[in-house]
Amino acid sequence: xxxxxxxxxxxxxxxxxxxxxxxxxxxxxxxxxxxxxxxxxxxxxxxxxxxxxxxxxxxxxxxxxxxxxxxxxxxxxxxxxxxxxxxxxxxxxxxxxxxxxxxxxxxxxxxxxxxxxxxxxxxxxxxxxxxxxxxxxxxxxxxxxxxxxxxxxxxxxxxxxxxxxxxxxxxxxxxxxxxxxxxxxxxxxxxxxxxxxxxxxxxxxxxxxxxxxxxxxxxxxxxxxxxxxxxxxxxxxxxxxxxxxxxxxxxxxxxxxxxxxxxxxxxxxxxxxxxxxxxxxxxxxxxxxxxxxxxxxxxxxxxxxxxxxxxxxxxxxxxxxxxxxxxxxxxxxxxxxxxxxxxxxxxxxxxxxxxxxxxxxxxx
Amino acid sequence: xxxxxxxxxxxxxxxxxxxxxxxxxxxxxxxxxxxxxxxxxxxxxxxxxxxxxxxxxxxxxxxxxxxxxxxxxxxxxxxxxxxxxxxxxxxxxxxxxxxxxxxxxxxxxxxxxxxxxxxxxxxxxxxxxxxxxxxxxxxxxxxxxxxxxxxxxxxxxxxxxxxxxxxxxxxxxxxxxxxxxxxxxxxxxxxxxxxxxxxxxxxxxxxxxxxxxxxxxxxxxxxxxxxxxxxxxxxxxxxxxxxxxxxxxxxxxxxxxxxxxxxxxxxxxxxxxxxxxxxxxxxxxxxxxxxxxxxxxxxxxxxxx
Numbered sequence: 001x002x003x004x005x006x007x008x009x010x011x012x013x014x015x016x017x018x019x020x021x022x023x024x025x026x027x028x029x030x031x032x033x034x035x036x037x038x039x040x041x042x043x044x045x046x047x048x049x050x051x052x053x054x055x056x057x058x059x060x061x062x063x064x065x066x067x068x069x070x071x072x073x074x075x076x077x078x079x080x081x082x083x084x085x086x087x088x089x090x091x092x093x094x095x096x097x098x099x100x101x102x103x104x105x106x107x108x109x110x111x112x113x114x115x116x117x118x119x120x121x122x123x124x125x126x127x128x129x130x131x132x133x134x135x136x137x138x139x140x141x142x143x144x145x146x147x148x149x150x151x152x153x154x155x156x157x158x159x160x161x162x163x164x165x166x167x168x169x170x171x172x173x174x175x176x177x178x179x180x181x182x183x184x185x186x187x188x189x190x191x192x193x194x195x196x197x198x199x200x201x202x203x204x205x206x207x208x209x210x211x212x213x214x215x216x217x218x219x220x221x222x223x224x225x226x227x228x229x230x231x232x233x234x235x236x237x238x239x240x241x242x243x244x245x246x247x248x249x250x251x252x253x254x255x256x257x258x259x260x261x262x263x264x265x266x267x268x269x270x271x272x273x274x275x276x277x278x279x280x281x282x283x284x285x286x287x288x289x290x291x292x293x294x295x296x297x298x299x300x301x302x303x304x305x306x307x308x309x310x311x312x313x314x315x316x317x318x319x320x321x322x323x324x325x326x327x328x329x330x331x332x333x334x335x336x337x338x339x340x341x342x343x344x345x346x347x348x349x350x351x352x353x354x355x356x357x358x359x360x361x362x363x364x
Numbered sequence: 365x366x367x368x369x370x371x372x373x374x375x376x377x378x379x380x381x382x383x384x385x386x387x388x389x390x391x392x393x394x395x396x397x398x399x400x401x402x403x404x405x406x407x408x409x410x411x412x413x414x415x416x417x418x419x420x421x422x423x424x425x426x427x428x429x430x431x432x433x434x435x436x437x438x439x440x441x442x443x444x445x446x447x448x449x450x451x452x453x454x455x456x457x458x459x460x461x462x463x464x465x466x467x468x469x470x471x472x473x474x475x476x477x478x479x480x481x482x483x484x485x486x487x488x489x490x491x492x493x494x495x496x497x498x499x500x501x502x503x504x505x506x507x508x509x510x511x512x513x514x515x516x517x518x519x520x521x522x523x524x525x526x527x528x529x530x531x532x533x534x535x536x537x538x539x540x541x542x543x544x545x546x547x548x549x550x551x552x553x554x555x556x557x558x559x560x561x562x563x564x565x566x567x568x569x570x571x572x573x574x575x576x577x578x579x580x581x582x583x584x585x586x587x588x589x590x591x592x593x594x595x596x597x598x599x600x601x602x603x604x605x606x607x608x609x610x611x612x613x614x615x616x617x618x619x620x621x622x623x624x625x626x627x628x629x630x631x632x633x634x635x636x637x638x639x640x641x642x643x644x645x646x647x648x649x650x651x652x653x654x655x656x657x658x659x660x661x662x663x664x665x666x667x668x669x
Contacts, residue, residue: 043468043578045475075468160621193620194628200582201573203613206374210617213370225577230478249478249575360625 034096034274036060037089038072039082041101042199047244048224050074052260053100053123059263060270068270078103083110090115096273098266099123108132119273121266124169126348128280135265138286139169140176140347141316142258144323145287145294145309146240147180149255150188150218152305153238154181157188158358160211160219162228164198166361168350170222173258176323177220178356184308189358191216201225212237218255229253238300245296256309257296264290284344288317329355371611371618372498376506379610381406381564381572383509385588386595386602387516388434388560393592394520395553396533396660400456401441403585404463405558406565409433411467411474413566414576418477427505427566434562435555437463442554446547449664460585468578478575503571505563510603512560517599529553533658536665546665564588590639596646597656609635 038057040050054072061070071094076085082104089097090111096119099108105125112120112132120132128134150159159181163170178190191214193207204223208231211219220240221228226249232239233250241250241257265283272278285291294313297306315321324347328337331353337346353361385402392399399405413430417423441459444450486507490500520526529549531539536546568581587609594609595601616631646657 043472043475045578191621191623193617196628196632197582199579201575201577201580202378202568202582202584205573206378206614207617209370209374210614210621213374214618214621226478226575227573230573230575359620359623 033066034064034068034270035092035094036068036070036270037092037094037097038070039076039085039089039097039099039101039104040072040074041076041078041103042224043075047226047246047249049243049260050100051244053098053262056262056266057098060266063263063267064270064274067274076104079107083107086111086120087114090118095119096121096270119269119278121269126282128282130280131278133269133280133282135262135283135285137260137291138284139258139260139292140172140323141286142292142294143173143176144180144316145313146220146256146258147177147182148184148312149294149301149305149309150177150220150238150240151181151183151185152308153255153301154185154188154218156215156217157185158215158217159188159190160208160214160216161190161192162204162207162211162219162221162223163192163194164223165196166194166351168348171350171353171361172347173222174357175350175354178354179323179328180312182356189356192353192357192359195223197223199224201227204228205231208232208239209235220258226250238298241296247296247298252298252300254296254298255301256294256298259293259295261290261293286316287313288319331355331357331360369495369498371614372495373502374614375607375611376498376502377572377610378614379606379608380502380506380509381567381584382588382591382609383513383603383606384505384567385561385564385585386591386606387509387512387599388557388564389588390592390595390597390599390602391516391529391553391560392557393597393661394533394658395529395550396536396658396663396665397442397445397550397554398452398456398662399438399441399459399554399557400453400589401437401459401463402557402561402588403581403583404460404467405434405437405561406568406581406585407463407467407579408437408470409562409565410569410580411471411576413562414477414479414569415470415474417570418474418479423479423570426570427563430566430569431559431562434558434560434565436558438554438558438561439551441558442551445664446550446554449666452662452664464579471576471578474576475578479570503567505567505571508563513599513603520599530658533660536660536663540665540667546667550665561585561588587635590636594635594639594642596642597658608638 042050044050044054057070073085076082086107098121100123102124105122105127108120108122109127112129116131122134124136125134161174181188193210195203195207197203204225204227208219208228212235218238219228219232221242226246229239229241229246229250233253238255239250239253240255245257247254322341324342326337326339330336389402409430412433413426416429417426441455444455445452486500490496528544532546532549540546569576591605595605612631612634616626616628619626
């Protein structure tokens with residue numbers, strides 16, 4: 001063994017030792033990134049529910065750069081196919097799986113039982129398990145703000161609402177909208193037309209055109225396509241978009257958009273898995289947590305109206321304003337709430353229109 | 365009265381794609397072939413027509429290429445069923461499913477684009493108060509559909525070619541023994557059906573809802589199929605049925621917006637319910653069947669056997 005070699009070895013050791021000690025935490029951070037899978041109910045497209053989910057996914061990827069890798073499967077029908085896709089994602093080594101549609105609930109539960117070490121987050125469902133958390137957003141809070149906006153902007157005092165299916169989630173939105181609208185304009189009324197479909201652009205458009213032809217000068221929708229906003233744009237009337245900012249489809253028409261934001265929530269859940277602090281909680285976040293928002297204000301909204309809406313938003317965030325506060329009357333004049341405000345349980349069983357909705361709810 | 369004019373206009377608009385497609389399918393079925401691929405053909409034509417219109421700014425070209433797309437798909441269907449003797453129902457279903465997927469795939473770059481198509485109309489007539497705007501300020505394809513209906517009626521009832529077509533649908537072997545080329549006639553009928561479905565698909569994407577989103581046809585291809593049966597294979601009844609089926613939806617929307625409590629779910633199933641009832645009625649009455657329903661509907665014919 002020559003002296004030369006020894007010297008080199010000593011030198012290398014001297015350099016390597018501090019490097020090695022440095023690299024210990026580096027190695028810990030350098031562990032295998034967490035694999036995260038997403039199941040989407042429709043194609044990502046350019047607007048809508050899945051589009052917003054995917055924005056959330058990308059936002060999470062950016063926030064946890066290097067610590068997570070994600071993959072997604074789009075256009076997965078609810079039913080047996082979903083179970084196959086979810087199981088496949090679990091088998092591929094994803095340790096956290098987001099299933100982003102109500103109809104995936106039972107499939108998520110089933111696969112979660114078979115993969116106890118994989119964590120699941122199911123959107124808009126109500127069944128949890130040790131490794132399944134649920135999430136949804138309080139869209140109705142942003143709907144209330146949209147109502148305030150519509151109440152200020154309508155001149156005909158007729159506001160149109162294209163609904164998908166008469167279920168509590170949609171009724172919450174219609175009612176919060178009507179309450180918000182009547183808080184600033186007690187003369188205004190909401191007219192509702194049901195398309196009986198989450199997604200049928202032709203019907204959505206016909207429904208919107210019907211409302212416009214019956215005197216509505218502001219229309220909004222709880223359906224998935226951009227048809228309502230487009231119909232308003234063509235008629236030279238106003239629209240409030242849903243799911244995504246749709247100003248591209250109604251540059252003049254869009255007053256604002258009620259939107260969802262999942263990025264922060266996804267990031268928080270991924271962090272829980274990374275840090276070993278996973279909770280199988282049920283999250284129903286609203287304006288405060290940023291999961292629902294009113295944004296994308298159009299050029300036609302006057303500054304004072306926008307200020308008013310933002311002031312109301314601050315009140316909801318501060319908790320001083322509850323959209324569903326007493327006294328609450330339904331559209332038949334029956335008092336639904338005498339004091340306080342509706343709890344989550346009552347919200348989730350909502351099956352009536354509040355005062356200010358001019359239409360009749362079809363009896364089931 | 366003010367409420368009726370927009371109702372009428374919207375009904376005509378909603379009924380037009382159903383009528384265009386159903387007239388084509390009626391000719392298909394008169395030749396004895398049932399093509400369940402209408403939904404797929406309409407979707408493919410819709411995306412092709414839309415893409416062309418967006419790229420060239422020419423809606424007319426969109427209609428032409430939409431019709432051609434329908435014809436190409438129908439020709440493929442004809443090759444499978446008329447020449448290779450494949451099962452018509454299975455091939456039609458496959459064509460539909462293929463069209464749903466392929467149109468979505470082709471449509472990715474066009475998803476979310478929209479297009480402004482100017483409403484045209486008939487000069488002078490559209491100035492008639494009340495009915496003028498509703499009837500005569502529609503897109504020109506609405507008038508094309510009226511002319512098409514008249515032509516199909518005349519063709520089936522008054523022309524020799526129409527007679528031959530009906531003969532092929534009733535008894536292909538008799539037509540064959542008289543020296544008619546059953547396969548070519550069926551090919552022609554199917555291509556016509558494809559072209560009509562193509563126009564219907566293009567209409568949906570260019571006029572009815574001027575944008576492209578996946579699955580925009582949303583089942584109207586199936587309604588058109590039901591419509592041919594509902595109309596007991598009569599072109600004028602197709603027209604009536606198309607406006608009836610379109611009108612039911614529009615009427616329900618208007619009623620809902622006016623606060624009349626109607627179960628809109630019930631109205632949504634009306635077209636199919638009506639079709640089933642008509643089907644039951646005509647199968648109980650031998651005369652109706654003999655007069656209208658092509659006897660060899662759905663049966664393949666091989667001239668060499």
